Amino acid sequence: MTWVSLNSIMNDSIDQLLSDRHLLPDQDDADLFAKAFEFQKIVGASRAMGIYPYFQPLECNLGAEAQLKGKKVIMLGSNNYLGLTTHPKVREAAIEAIKKYGTSMTGSRLLNGTLELHETFEHEIAEFLGKEAALVFTTGYQVNLGVISALANHNTHVYLDKLNHASLFDAVQMSEARPIFYKHLNMNDLEKALARTPLGKAKLVATDGVFSMEGDIAPLKEIASLCQRYKARLLVDDAHAFGVLGTRGEGSSGHFGVSDQVDLIMSTFSKTLASTGGFVAGRAEIIDYIKHFGRSMIFSASITPGNLAAARAAFHIMKAEPERVHLARGNANRLRKELLAMGWDVALGETPIISIHVGNDLTTLALWKDLLEAGVYVNPVVHPAVDKDKALLRVSTIATHTTAHLDQALEAFQVVGERYGLIQKQAAHASG
Template sequence: MSEGIAQQDQLVEHEGGTKDLFSKFDDIIQTRETLLASGVEDPYNLVMEKVLSPTRAICNGRDTILLGTYNYMGMTFDPDVLDAGKQALADYGSGTTGSRVLNGTYQGHKECEDALKEFYGMDSAMVFSTGYQANLGIISTIAGKGDYVVLDIDSHASIYDGCAMGNAEIVPFRHNDIEAMEKRLKRIPEDAGKLVILEGVYSMLGDVAPLKEMVAIAKKYGAMVLVDEAHSMGFIGENGRGVCEEQGVIDDVDFIIGTFSKSVGTVGGFCVSNHPKFDIMRLVCRPYVFTASLPPSVVATAATSIRKLMHGSNKRAHLWENSKTLHKGLVDLGFEIGTDEPQSAIIAVIMPDLQRGAIMWEALLKEGLYVNLARPPATPANMTLLRCSLCAEHSAEEVQTILQMFERAGKAVGILES
């Protein structure tokens, strides 16, 4: 009898208003439901039925130009990269089934790290299973309780999550504001551990950080510097080493974080460094120690791609031409662009609001063009963006076709005047 009463009491307690842990997402759920109720196709549930090349895929049964991937250097279908992956798959199997500190380090992992060290001219390299994990692991391990992390307010989610995991004190400053960064550093106790985190290219607007000035200020106040070059590796800088190389500070930063999921064309993340104690990270970095390592086929494709990017000057030049052409063309059509001049392979087209941004996104998809619909809170200043990510494999003719598609779609939905 008492058991039955206890069960009833528990049921009443549950029905009486136990907090739904999903309630924190109600605003996002409502926004999504309102958007879909208007008849717009779900912009975050696109399926590519078949990928034809780095720049084209079949989406919803339609041959579609891809302008919303991070395949900046077009390495996903490079014959040498594919052959390396196939050979590693045949020689080593489909996965390692273990962590890097146990059974998960194969010859290919070492060769991939060697390729990174050669590419950046650095003493040490660590490969992670994702780029997100690279930031999460490195930041949380080197900046802990009592330390201060000074970062750009527009930093990537993985950077913020790394700070939170390490329990460091987060000190944000206004985006790309050199003076604001210095003011924050001045207020930190002189004897405290300090890490300044910057990005070479910021992914939403595609704008570049003033690293030369910022790194100098960081060093002036005794801070270590970490630069995330995820969106600049491969095509910015004489050798494709990113904004650090372009602005002449690659030897002054302490850590460079990057990813394989963009210019390298596969998946994974990494950190390179010249710090003499860096190798201890392999034993103390939890996201590295407690994660299964990348499959042999993945590190083989990454290593091959990285070595080819060392000699990618022609591709880099063509990508820059594509960026300049698209940026000017969109401005001439009357679109509002996130940067005054092209600074990277990312061109952000600013939309009036989420509803009209989604309508424009759908209109472009029906034209046969895929771009990213980026919305708050991921975007700066609550902007809705159509983010265009160019590829070195886009032909000059494709870029002109893209501009024609933007013009027709813009006029059809009222973003441009007819």
């Protein structure tokens, strides 16, 4: 098999793996399973070559380090930004909640699935964000589905940054609202789209606060002022900003000082808050409406007591130890600076997500594999998660990475980058 044909197989397989199923050609009219059999043939090749990067089964995960196939790796591919997943107080809170309430609520929030603990935590979140009320969901994905499908309908135009998280796109699809995409971070494009809205349409702008793959920050001041000018409501997805931006970790609207201009702030418990679940915060009447019409909450079981208590304990630690917020960003700043100095094509930024542009999908997967073999776990991001020839390595730091972790990772990046001719040889290597 030639390199070229392998490359095209890999690109096809990744397309198939990640594509929105609605975009795939109908090739299976006769047999619903035909696409799965076809996919197996293609993805099998990447598995055989050891460059299939998904569903890697970890044997142990301590936050800054993990174990994979018997080998210790530095975890630079998680969203555990404050390093709280193994914090003794977070573990203890989950265990105590299981002892007190059992393992599951066995039903929806609406019926038998609400604890006093949900409501206490909701008050605390709302107060922290300076909003009237908050509502806890079972996952962050379900927050976006529930919020948008409750509020938007066929008479709504929803304006979405092209690089928003998939849950926002899926939510718009579920709501039957009209999605209108604007170029990534491009305020002219957003303004033009808003200005073209037909009279009588309700408007919602929905944006990630921090973009999950690129790590860049939405210009919320400008977005909020456009929303005011064009009478649009604003929803910010702070999954990667809560606990990361702002002096207290309050997120992107706190970072820009525009919290009062953001109608709805959502985030997840599955990143900074070391659990699973999520919330939306805003005006009391709107939150109460979502509580009664958010289908993803009403028709799905409540977050488990253990997950709820873990997220709440992590939230309390975040508030008590804001230095963690700065540590996660500080670690990224050091890594970003030194990778840039090495010659990697690194996007400038200030969040714990570092995006390294590689370009070719196959090279990106090969880099991922070699870094893993060198004990460094990062995430490859290939087409169609990003545009063709825009593949990247996503590297994310957490508060509990030590200087030694970062040193070791940088050493591996130097060796692997030289191997693929992506960076210049270090002087010491060259003369040696």
